[in-house]
Amino acid sequence: TKxxxxxxxxxxxxxxxxxxxxxxEDFSGQTLQQYQTSNHLSLHEIIQIALELxxxxxxxxxxxxxxxxxxPSYIFIHPQSHKIKLLAPTTMKRSLLKIQPQITDKxxxxxxxxxxxxxxxxxxxxxxxxxxxxxxxxxxxxxxNTKLFHADNVVDYLYFVLTKEPNKAxxxxxxxxxxxxxxxxxxxxxxxxxxxxxAFGLRHDLLKTMNWWK
Numbered sequence: 001t002k003x004x005x006x007x008x009x010x011x012x013x014x015x016x017x018x019x020x021x022x023x024x025e026d027f028s029g030q031t032l033q034q035y036q037t038s039n040h041l042s043l044h045e046i047i048q049i050a051l052e053l054x055x056x057x058x059x060x061x062x063x064x065x066x067x068x069x070x071x072p073s074y075i076f077i078h079p080q081s082h083k084i085k086l087l088a089p090t091t092m093k094r095s096l097l098k099i100q101p102q103i104t105d106k107x108x109x110x111x112x113x114x115x116x117x118x119x120x121x122x123x124x125x126x127x128x129x130x131x132x133x134x135x136x137x138x139x140x141x142x143x144x145n146t147k148l149f150h151a152d153n154v155v156d157y158l159y160f161v162l163t164k165e166p167n168k169a170x171x172x173x174x175x176x177x178x179x180x181x182x183x184x185x186x187x188x189x190x191x192x193x194x195x196x197x198x199a200f201g202l203r204h205d206l207l208k209t210m211n212w213w214k
Contacts, residue, residue, distance in 0.1 A: 004063070006056035008076075008085050027085050033072035035079060036142060043177060045082065046142045047210050052077075052084045053135050054206060057199040061128045068126050070134035071113050072141070111157060112147050113137045116190050119158045129192040132202060136187025136195075140166060143184070144174045162190070179209050 008027065029035075032049070041049075053075070060067060067086070076085045115133035117124045137148045149164060151157035166188050168181075175181050183205050189195045196202040 004059055006052075006059055006084060006086055008087055027076055027078070029076045029078040029083075029085065031073055032075040032077050032084070032138070035077050036072065036145075039079075041142055043143070043175065043180065044210075044213055046139065047180070047206060047213065048082045049077065049084070049142065050135065050139055051203065051206050051210070052082060053138070054199050054203045056084060056086055057128070057131050057135070058203065061131075061199055066126065066128055067131050067134070068118070069113075070131060070138060072138060075138075111154065111161075112149075114161060115192075116162050117192065119161055121158065121162055124192060127192070128199065129195045129197065132187050132196050132199060133189075133192075135202070136184050139180075139184050140171065140188065143180075144170050146170070148188070177209065177213065179205070179212060183209065 053070070057067070074087055077083070113134040115126070115130045116122055117126050117130060140148050144167075148166060149157060149160040151160055166185060168185070171181050171184065175184075183202070187195055187202070196205075
């Protein structure tokens, strides 16, 4: 995580109740989930957040790594600057490994941002484009104030991830920017080959959207 401004820097390791825990740098922010719940986000703010997440992806991908478990519960944001911080990719992957073998209705919220290739039901593996799908799911939620799919149980949710298309009518009702809607839908393509192939391509279109919005 060293020299990566988007990742929390572990300062030390300590023991507590016979368990080890990392002590991270102080960051005056809150989770993106908490921030979204307590604030009405403008499209300009949402694009800013999207650019931060994309820049974080670029930095992580350039180091030859992937996140594979993007979630507003694990993304921290500074409420004034909109700067974000993430846990290190290895930390997130360990968390994902704990979820996948025993997915239950109790951790349904934890799989809300998984791409089709992470369900274990398709023959393709997770890669950089998997992170981009998660950004798409987060943006859909930020724009519409509702999760990408709704289900009462994990089986149904995974089925929706594999087969159901995003609600375009809902997206259009909450986002007047056609270019941003197109970005989100491209990120959420079931087929990895139809998504942005790199975070650089996503950043290019987000910057174009930001300039248009100004």
